[in-house]
Structure formats: structure tokens, C-alpha cells
Amino acid sequence: MASQNTEQKNNLMVQMEYYQYNVCASCHPEDDFFAVVSDTISPIKQKYPYEIAVYNTFRAEDKKRFEKRLQELMLKEADVSLPTLIMISEDSEALVCLSGLDEIKEKLEDTLKQAAKPGQFVSSEAALESDEKTEAASLIENESQNQMQISSSDWKEQLREAVSKDKSTDSVILYFSTVSCTDCSEVKSLLKKMTDEQTTKKPLVIHEFNIAEEDNVVLLQKLFSIYDVASDKQQVPIVFFSGGYLSGSKAVTQGLEQKWKDDELTGFNLENILSDDASWKEENKDQASFKTYIGLAAAGFINGVNPCGASMLLMLLAAIAMSGRSVIKTGCAYLAGKFTAYCAMGMGLYKLFMAIGQDIFLSISNVFTWIFAAVFFILAILYLIDFVNVKRKQYGKIRMQLPTALRKWNHERIEKASKINAKWMIPAAVVLGIMISAGEFFCTGQVYLAAILYMMKMQQEMKLQTNAAFIIYVTAMCIPSFLIVLVIEKTKNVIHMSNKTLEWLPAIKLVTAIVFFIFAVFMLMQ
Structure with a gap:
């Protein structure tokens, strides 16, 4: 028993790489291999540990990795x-290769x-002299390059x-499919429907293909390379079109017809692709990033x-205007604090989401997509209800606003800041902007959170500069807050600006509801 345990401890963890050729999203040929694993080596895994990729x-x-392993052998x-299968x-380094499912x-x-x-085992590279290795690798590489040049033309x-x-x-x-593919059949049915619906216009x-x-x-x-298609896609x-691609039955059947109706499939520029693959790819990505x-x-x-x-800004500017101090300087200092706070909060949340999100948000993205879409739909409905209440002048029924306790705390901070010595007013306004923005986030953070999730989606697709x-x-x-500062600096009339804000409140509530509906639809379309 002791000798068996010693033998088990001396055994190495074996890494195995299984290479297959699978073009179909709905096919899983690796199941045959894992059936072999289950019948042969699963019972002895404890004694002979292994991992399979x-x-x-x-x-x-994956093809480049496979070619590298073959070169090593x-x-x-x-x-x-x-x-x-390569051990x-x-x-x-590659040790040994088993070729074909039977072997x-x-x-x-x-x-x-x-x-x-x-x-x-002694790897094939180690078994050869240095000159032999170099010559063999060179021959394989030259052969590969020659084949690539022929294929390119x-x-x-x-x-x-x-x-x-x-x-x-x-x-x-440009539609790529294969035979005996269930997903391809679904896409083909959609394309037939679209063909039947086409008009001369x-x-x-x-x-x-x-x-x-x-x-x-x-x-x-x-085309995978030119369009920068992610490995898992x-x-x-x-399907490929002028502005991008859709991969997999679900993405094509849910998104292609709408892109056709929105005229996003026109303008296929062949010469851009043929003249300079790299510059076309960057241009295409830059256009998507700009949008x-x-x-x-x-x-x-x-x-x-x-x-x-x-x-909150109007309350501060009213206090500043009454004290005779510079509205423009104080207002800009306050906005500098607000800018700093929102950048810090947004980037912090983004990094947090990405730290847990690469695996969670992406690996179980369907679950999170439905959750966030539902939340955004609920927020849109709540803002629509607020819109109706504001139109009826029932301001006490407004739901989407800062809590009473937080509003009171903000008022106290603003009142204290307005009484600070003029010498310290600018830095105090910056600090006040940071503090108020942190509390204000409970109100404005809903749209901001939706934007952050949108950035996560786009970063995966086009390497967005976050x-x-x-x-x-x-x-x-x-910008809207800065415009308020400019108007008050010029007119010195805070009450007029406050009344205007109240007049615009129904439109603000309605537009915010529409924004949440758009974000919800976007999440579902992804």
C-alpha cells in the first residue's frame, strides 16, 4: 500500500491537448473523445492525474498552436x-502525438x-542536434509561408x-455554412424569407459559401482576420456585411433582418478589403468606435x-450670487469636483465589473443580460410614471429622486460651503462637487450604470478606449450644468433658471425613460 502511494506521488500531472476540426456551432465532435476518456483513463485518474484542453x-x-506543436514533434x-491528441x-513541449480517434x-x-x-519520453526537439532542429523548423516554416502566399492571391x-x-x-x-448543420438550416430559412420580401428599391x-x-x-x-472575429465566434x-458580422444562428436570426431594414447592409467596399487588409480593419473599427x-x-x-x-447646483449658485462672489469661478470649481468624482466612480465600477465580469458577465451573460434588461425596463416605467405625475403637477408622487435625508444633508453642506472665507472658496467648491456627486449618484447613477455595461460590451467587440x-x-x-452656470453668470437670475428647470422636468423624465428603454433593448439584442 505504501509503495502504491509513493508511486502515485512520483507520477507527473500529464497535460493533454486534444485538437479537432469543427466548423459547426451546433456540433460537438469532442463528445466521442470524452467517451473514450471515460471508458479508458477516467478510472485511473487518481493514480495517473491528467488535464485535458x-x-x-x-x-x-488554435491552428497556430497546433502547427507549433507539430513543429516541436x-x-x-x-x-x-x-x-x-498531444501529450x-x-x-x-510536445512529447508524443496520437493521430486519429482509433489510435x-x-x-x-x-x-x-x-x-x-x-x-x-524525450521530446523530438531534444532528440535532434541543434543544426537538424533549425533545418527542420526552417523547412516547415518556409513551406507554410509559400502556401500562405498562394492562398492569399x-x-x-x-x-x-x-x-x-x-x-x-x-x-x-457573405454567408458561410456547411452541410448537416442544424444552425445553418435555421439561418438559410431566414435568408429565404428575406429574399422573398426584397423589392427593387x-x-x-x-x-x-x-x-x-x-x-x-x-x-x-x-475574413475572420480582416473583421477581427473573436476566437469563440x-x-x-x-454572415459578413459592410459594417461587421453576425456569428451563430441566434445572432443572425435575431439581428440580420433588422440590419437589412435599417440599410446597414449596403455599401460593401471590396477594394478597401483587397487593397489593404490591416488599414480597412482599423478604419472599420474606428468608424464603429466613433459611433x-x-x-x-x-x-x-x-x-x-x-x-x-x-x-443642487442651483442652490449653490443662489447662495454664491447672494454673497456677491464669482458665480463662474465657483461654478467651474464645483463642476471640476463633479467631473473628478464621476470619472473616479465610473472607472472604479468598470474595473470591478471587468475583474469579476470577464468570467461572470461573459460566461453567464444570458442570465445577466435578462436581469439588467428587466431592471432597465422597470426604471423606464418608473420614469414614465414620474412623467405623468409631473404633467399633473403631483410633485409629491415623484419616485425617481434623491431620498429626503440625502437632500437635507446636501443642503446643509451647500449652506456651510457658501459661508467659507473667499480665499478658500474655490478648493471648497471642488470638494463640495465631489461630496455632492457621491450622494447624487443614487439618482444619476442609473443611466451611468447602463452606460458602463454598454462600455463593457463594446470593449469586448472593438477594444474600446475606456x-x-x-x-x-x-x-x-x-455640459448642461456648465450652461446653467453661464446663464446665471450672465443674467444673475437664479429663480428664473430654477423655474425653467421645473418647466423642463416633464421632458427630462420622458427622455430618461426612453434612454432606459433603448438600453434595455440593446441588452436583449446582444
Whole structure:
């Protein structure tokens, strides 16, 4: 018994990498491999521990990893057949390769037992002399580069021939599918429906590519690179159009028809793709980022007209105006504090969400999507109710506002700040802006939270510059307050401005409700 425990402790943890070729999002061929694992090595896992990682060579990133492992074993792709299982050494080098499911089934248990014993395998690289290794690696690399050059010219000609007759006003779709794919069948049904609904004013051109043909695989993998398709989205069915792509049956069936109706499928620019892949990709990403920044600026501006923030600012400016001090200097100092506070709070929440969100928000994104969408719909309804109450002048029934205790605390802080010595008024206004903004967040933070979640989604898709996004959002949020400061500085009439804010209150409530509806719909569409 003691010798058995000692043997178990001496055995290495074996790392195994399983490579397969799977183009279909609804297919799971790795199930056959795990059935073999269950029958052969699962019963001995405690004695011979192992970990398994699954890779799909249809994806460019996984294919590069597979090619690297084959180079370590001094093998070419022609020497093996997929699926392939590769055992990995302690220093992360490939040790041995089992090619094909039959060989895996036959030799898996014995190979695992050998790999678990220190020194049983010598990697192929270690077995060769330095010069031999260099020569072999060079030959494989040159062969790969030559093949890539041939493929590069072929895919361009193939794509040019496919879309050469399309007009800039046509709605053009590049659709990739394969046979015996349930998800592809669903997408094909949608495309048939869209084709039946097309008109002479809204023509739809669909170019379908079956990736069972090798040339179409090369074209698809090139488009993966050009459109910067995330690794987990590299699958079929997938459609490409002028402004982006939709991957998977759910994304295509839920989003493609609407994009067609919104004329987002027109303007397919072939020459941009063919002339300079990298610059086209960056241009495409820059255009999407620009639209995102504009959307964030609009959301920030709308959040900036929130009556919670306006009322606190008006109270401060009234006290400053009555004391004869500079409204513009004090107001700008207050807004500097507000800008600092909202940037800090937003970036802090964003980092917190991303720290827990890469796994939680993304791995169980469907759950969170429904939760946040429901919350945003509820907030939209509450703001609509407030809109009705304000129109009826029933201000006591307004729900979406700061709690009474917090409003009282803010009033006390403003009153104390207005009596501070003139020498310390500017720094005091900055500190006051930070303090008031922290409490005000309970009111304005609802739209801000929705914007932060939106940034998370966009960051995953286009590597959004989050610092710039926060600066744009918070700057836009401070613009309405800055305009109030300018008006009061010029007119010296705080009461008039306060009355105007009250007049605008119904519109503010209605627009905020619409913003929440938009955010809710966006979450569901993702």
C-alpha cells in the first residue's frame, strides 16, 4: 500500500491537448473523445492525474498552436490526421502525438502511463542536434509561408469574382455554412424569407459559401482576420456585411433582418478589403468606435440634465450670487469636483465589473443580460410614471429622486460651503462637487450604470478606449450644468433658471425613460 502511494506521488500531472476540426456551432465532435476518456483513463485518474484542453483548428489561433506543436514533434500536417491528441512535457513541449480517434482509443491508456513517469519520453526537439532542429523548423516554416502566399492571391480573386456585379446600393451578405448543420438550416430559412420580401428599391444579394470546399475555408479564415472575429465566434453559420458580422444562428436570426431594414447592409467596399487588409480593419473599427463615443456622449448629456444634479447646483449658485462672489469661478470649481468624482466612480465600477465580469458577465451573460434588461425596463416605467405625475403637477408622487435625508444633508453642506472665507472658496467648491456627486449618484447613477455595461460590451467587440470613453461621457454630462452656470453668470437670475428647470422636468423624465428603454433593448439584442 505504501509503495502504491509513493508511486502515485512520483507520477507527473500529464497535460493533454486534444485538437479537432469543427466548423459547426451546433456540433460537438469532442463528445466521442470524452467517451473514450471515460471508458479508458477516467478510472485511473487518481493514480495517473491528467488535464485535458480542447482546441479547434478551424480557428486561426488554435491552428497556430497546433502547427507549433507539430513543429516541436518535427511533423507536418500531412503526417497526422485529426482528431489529434498531444501529450505535453513538464517544460511545455510536445512529447508524443496520437493521430486519429482509433489510435487514441487504442493507445491512450498506455501512453498516459508512460507520460506520467519522469524521463519516459524525450521530446523530438531534444532528440535532434541543434543544426537538424533549425533545418527542420526552417523547412516547415518556409513551406507554410509559400502556401500562405498562394492562398492569399486565391482568396482575393475568389471574393472579387463573387461580388464584382454588386452595386453600392445593394444589400450584400457573405454567408458561410456547411452541410448537416442544424444552425445553418435555421439561418438559410431566414435568408429565404428575406429574399422573398426584397423589392427593387431594396435589393438583397446573398453570396453563399459552403466551407466543405477548401477554397471557401481559406476565404473564411481570411475574413475572420480582416473583421477581427473573436476566437469563440469563429464558426458557421456566420454572415459578413459592410459594417461587421453576425456569428451563430441566434445572432443572425435575431439581428440580420433588422440590419437589412435599417440599410446597414449596403455599401460593401471590396477594394478597401483587397487593397489593404490591416488599414480597412482599423478604419472599420474606428468608424464603429466613433459611433459608440457619440452614443456615450448623448447618454452623458441626457443624464446631465437630471433634475437631482441641477437642483443642487442651483442652490449653490443662489447662495454664491447672494454673497456677491464669482458665480463662474465657483461654478467651474464645483463642476471640476463633479467631473473628478464621476470619472473616479465610473472607472472604479468598470474595473470591478471587468475583474469579476470577464468570467461572470461573459460566461453567464444570458442570465445577466435578462436581469439588467428587466431592471432597465422597470426604471423606464418608473420614469414614465414620474412623467405623468409631473404633467399633473403631483410633485409629491415623484419616485425617481434623491431620498429626503440625502437632500437635507446636501443642503446643509451647500449652506456651510457658501459661508467659507473667499480665499478658500474655490478648493471648497471642488470638494463640495465631489461630496455632492457621491450622494447624487443614487439618482444619476442609473443611466451611468447602463452606460458602463454598454462600455463593457463594446470593449469586448472593438477594444474600446475606456479612459477616453469615460472622459467623453462625464464631459458631456457636465455640459448642461456648465450652461446653467453661464446663464446665471450672465443674467444673475437664479429663480428664473430654477423655474425653467421645473418647466423642463416633464421632458427630462420622458427622455430618461426612453434612454432606459433603448438600453434595455440593446441588452436583449446582444
